[in-house]
Amino acid sequence: MEPSFGWRHLVEIGLAEDIGHGDITTRAVLGESDPAAVGRIVAREPLVVSGLEVAEYVFQRVDPALRVTLLSADGGALGAGDPLLEVEGSSRSILAGERVALNFLGHLSGIATHTRRFVEALAGTGARIVDTRKTTPGYRYLEKAAVCHGGGHNHRFNLSDGILIKDNHIEAVGGVREAVVAAEANRPHHLVNIEVEVDSLEQLEEALASGAGVIMLDNMPPSMLRAAVARAGGRALLEASGGVRIETVREIAETGVDLISAGSLIHGARWVDIGLDLL
Amino acid sequence: MEPSFGWRHLVEIGLAEDIGHGDITTRAVLGESDPAAVGRIVAREPLVVSGLEVAEYVFQRVDPALRVTLLSADGGALGAGDPLLEVEGSSRSILAGERVALNFLGHLSGIATHTRRFVEALAGTGARIVDTRKTTPGYRYLEKAAVCHGGGHNHRFNLSDGILIKDNHIEAVGGVREAVVAAEANRPHHLVNIEVEVDSLEQLEEALASGAGVIMLDNMPPSMLRAAVARAGGRALLEASGGVRIETVREIAETGVDLISAGSLIHGARWVDIGLDLL
Amino acid sequence: MEPSFGWRHLVEIGLAEDIGHGDITTRAVLGESDPAAVGRIVAREPLVVSGLEVAEYVFQRVDPALRVTLLSADGGALGAGDPLLEVEGSSRSILAGERVALNFLGHLSGIATHTRRFVEALAGTGARIVDTRKTTPGYRYLEKAAVCHGGGHNHRFNLSDGILIKDNHIEAVGGVREAVVAAEANRPHHLVNIEVEVDSLEQLEEALASGAGVIMLDNMPPSMLRAAVARAGGRALLEASGGVRIETVREIAETGVDLISAGSLIHGARWVDIGLDLL
Amino acid sequence: MEPSFGWRHLVEIGLAEDIGHGDITTRAVLGESDPAAVGRIVAREPLVVSGLEVAEYVFQRVDPALRVTLLSADGGALGAGDPLLEVEGSSRSILAGERVALNFLGHLSGIATHTRRFVEALAGTGARIVDTRKTTPGYRYLEKAAVCHGGGHNHRFNLSDGILIKDNHIEAVGGVREAVVAAEANRPHHLVNIEVEVDSLEQLEEALASGAGVIMLDNMPPSMLRAAVARAGGRALLEASGGVRIETVREIAETGVDLISAGSLIHGARWVDIGLDLL
């Protein structure tokens, strides 16, 4: 992963909320004894890995003396029983970080695994699957990285790194053309690729005529998407959007659209099962 | 909700990561115009509400001049089209907070809605459904509150507010009895209810003989759970744990256990669909 | 100490407030010269140590190149002149951290030392001395750890890790029995040991009849405590509370109560005298 | 109080550590009921007030809808039973803030009350009592403000707002005179009043000859202090320092020194007893 500074803070909060004022069970049962141990984090079902660097940081933050070895890579596909990473050192420190490390890995690998299914469903079509801004607050960067680990692509990260004209903008200025023209006149020079959302073929025509670079086709059935592809004739990138599911994604891709955006890559994913074995 | 100070920080991070250096689309298309508006947040499918207070805070944090009115309550069951809250004021401020507010509500109400299904499946049995420590790091409090809004109950919040002896503790001291005795001798005086995890009926007998207050029956099939209930004869609370799903939870409850813990209340929930309509 | 994440922040604030924009005296008198030095932190009176890990962190935070060696352990009893720790490296860095490290050690060792006196006063009785929630805001974890280093025990850490019914709860629901019954019905399943505060033998009877696990006897004289012990007959843990002082604690213990809680372990402690010698 | 930004952070940490994930007793016993209430914070022994603004902020931070009325002023002397402040609103919010507000008030008023005793002991002498840098880390500003509320004065706030040459500086440059001369040559122009610590009358002579503005007489008995006053003849301010106690402070003042510094104003103070009554 590229450097990003936000997620380290989630590790701090996560550890604080899980450890509280200490593991009273271990203290009561084991007293001060703290033998050296090796913990291995293992997939308990087939999955695509995401979050290794975060898990590594969790253990380092709990105890800088722990030694972590990565046994897989973000984006790798593992089978049940395959190891993700190994951590060696104080058994108490390993247990103190275990739950938080697994929670990050289960959540992020769940997204990567879910995305991989969409990617496989699109194999051989020309369409890319992309995410949306529907992410768990605080996790924008990590969840979008998990989509990439799954083989998907990222849409805008936030409101300032892309122009996407939505229905409320169109309504406010009186039409698709007016909105695109205004955006074109006022956009930052390096953001040439104006995207506009349309919900009818009429609006599509207007958007094409206005010179929009990407056109989001909102909640259109496959037949209508197919008609849109025909009309556009390559003049703009077309993005299908709205209620995309794993069962329907291939049919949508086969209409010839360039992009399919699906919030459910992230918000429809369940965690995958990952555990820690003490060796 | 009771006061809790952690989640406000997630609102800050969430807004920063979504707004970036400003909504460049709105700036380019609408310029400085900023008419007053009313936004209504609405359920787009049947759901159980959670996160209203967080959503309210999001809008207040974006713009203290926005006026928010709650139109539902955490824990309330809504139908498609029912309103959750209304926000009135600057249209730009409403749009700036929209995505983050909806992301909190979709995530948390998803957990409440999912939990409600488990609760309904248990109707008429004596069993309580409880959560685990498998929560999204940073969201421990909010996700556990969502479980309560769905009608579920909370297990430990963290490693320091309950004693739960697991297999690794048992192994380290040589047996269930040894672990319970050590915990009993060293526990804080106000945490009398020692819980111990067992995976066989022999361990169950040992746990009962040691005086454990709660016994977690790990990954046992219904027939074995039933046998465990018979042997315990009310001497301890019994908690069924491991791979609990909505399809199996009633059968488990009917074995007579007191508690059923399910991480999937939280990590198996998908977001529910909630949107904002500008009136 | 178990990992705890809050106190590191106090070190940051403490250093910032003490160093300001630098040690202008040292800069003016010594210029850029910065010879290597060894500083030894030494007890200037008999004391029980607490806060070694914090002091070590102070020096590491000021200058990661400093080498710290612990010469004692939290909970250890030292005589005047005995060393606590040694720090080696840049003399300017040692002086920059000196005051903050000593302030933590003086404050926390003061609490451990004060607690030890109570523990010694109870020798041979069956009573435990426990602390309360009267702690310096921000220091809950460190001050309660200091009580343990002195040989005392901890009562609740906060409002969410134990049920303690007080007079205002009793008043609100109309009686001890009503309060205990309500708490019993609504408590989290792992917090079975409900504690209730009573101020008369009548209330004690009601509490015993309601099945409370711990009963706090508020501000009762020794004779009344003795009567309470007799009536309880072992049916609940009894905790004496209110105005406990080092002069009176043994007489209280000899009444037969199980627990004695004293906020003064923490708020009545004065700092002990600890200094740093440059060798 | 002048604006200061550090202490608000202590309020945040203090509330988080005391409330945890909520007051489970109140939740279990009282359910959702939350009647309006009035709480009055009252002195339970004679004391000098400090920390009112902090206590007010605690309640505002817990619940902005609480109304706080100050019934006393920082620095005011109260008798047992006298009120400090009143807070009105949700009874749950009042109870949620109670302990933290009282902990600040008990700690800070304890320092003000302790300082007042020293001030009274000095009545009629020309000496001022001043504090030191021995303060609880994080509390530098609040504890020094409490000293002022008690009638004392502040010494340096930190290493950068005054020049104070200590034994280790003197040793490093070879003498009192060398140190004062170096400091004089390199001091910031607005800090003319160089202070130097001496432990003999010979060093005092050297300091006077060097032109130091303040001379700290370290650990000298009263007879020696008297001799020092005679020799100085008003050429510099003289500060008595070291082991000053309430029993000895007047004798020290009567030697004619200008300033008496006592870390024990802060680190020797015990909390005063302050409680909250629900009306």
Next chain:
Amino acid sequence: MEPSFGWRHLVEIGLAEDIGHGDITTRAVLGESDPAAVGRIVAREPLVVSGLEVAEYVFQRVDPALRVTLLSADGGALGAGDPLLEVEGSSRSILAGERVALNFLGHLSGIATHTRRFVEALAGTGARIVDTRKTTPGYRYLEKAAVCHGGGHNHRFNLSDGILIKDNHIEAVGGVREAVVAAEANRPHHLVNIEVEVDSLEQLEEALASGAGVIMLDNMPPSMLRAAVARAGGRALLEASGGVRIETVREIAETGVDLISAGSLIHGARWVDIGLDLL
């Protein structure tokens, strides 16, 4: 300004570092007296305003009871003596916030004023002046907003909201064409407008042939820029970059380039003179 959350933190730090532990001069001279006052912030030379919202926040943060009225708008051109804003309330609070508010206004209005000169120099040409990533760390958003207030435009905000291929990228992959092709294949779909830096007309041809949307002409003299414009023939946006000064900017613009980037809009600006008058 759009909501942005970063700069509020600079206000906190700025106030803390300026106020320290309070305004000791005011305390010593005026004691507790604190008459109501009106402060007016006034331009002491002709300038373009930037930072009003920040200045307003400074006063609100010092004392929520202060009332601030804006008497100008960001981007407005003022003459010497014209007012920017008025603040009314406690004279001590006004003085406590004065310096920090003026420091923000002087710095940011300096940038807006400096940028306005460049904008005026370009009047009638087709070129836009844009900023760079050379900004004071922590001030990226505020300084780029100031450029807009001056009439300039913004280039990339950071490394993730635009593709800009520089010499080191070109060298690493072996040529302009290789770099553009790789970027085209791997870019996020909404960032179509790839920019590439070239330093010769040969590289320019290669960039045009590769289909780059924006081409940065690095450190070229006017004659070479003119040749580049001729060769490009409108196939890409051309950006002149490198050592642009107010004396040379018009000559550069007249070569026909579309964009001129100048770090000196920000790093070459001096503060403008703004003061506060107590009325």
Next chain:
Amino acid sequence: MEPSFGWRHLVEIGLAEDIGHGDITTRAVLGESDPAAVGRIVAREPLVVSGLEVAEYVFQRVDPALRVTLLSADGGALGAGDPLLEVEGSSRSILAGERVALNFLGHLSGIATHTRRFVEALAGTGARIVDTRKTTPGYRYLEKAAVCHGGGHNHRFNLSDGILIKDNHIEAVGGVREAVVAAEANRPHHLVNIEVEVDSLEQLEEALASGAGVIMLDNMPPSMLRAAVARAGGRALLEASGGVRIETVREIAETGVDLISAGSLIHGARWVDIGLDLL
């Protein structure tokens, strides 16, 4: 530099705002390749260095595996082409930190270089050049350190480490004498050197008679400064203030004043040109 804890936070913010969610250009063009590299930071014009320790920290914060070697020292005068520091390791990490490190160095060395010119202009006179509180909020410590690196001196760091009576204080109490007398009576004992601002020779006389230690001569022409020096006759330090520029500073110094304060040391400095070469 002495330890100071504030500026590290600026590094965090600076990196976060510059890196965003990663360097998408490098990712798109170079993929995962990340060869080892050596970067050398080099002066591109003659300058005085300031900020080396900050630049070093920037690279360490981006990637702890980078090795940084300082090739110059704060305060050193370099020629065009001279190296400041070298950084060795991952090329991606070097590029990720480059812009932020250069922005700190360009800004701070700009101040040191600008200050050096004033210092050279004063050579042979007895006057010191000092800064003011006109600093970029958040940069008080770093910018004042840069002034020292340039050979200048520091005035007050903030409102609490020196007494400086201004016109508004004088007006409030009715005269220079009244203000100085009040300050003298109430000042902390270690801040004896009261400074007062005067704008006429009459006020100067009053200030001298009151015993002020430093007198700020506000906006006086050289002839008036000379008269002031004559009248003061060494009874107080005299500080010339107001509109001091590099063109006028020597003439001011030659009037015989002791101190010349110039906000423009900091707010009139432009950045110096510093770049990073990949070797």
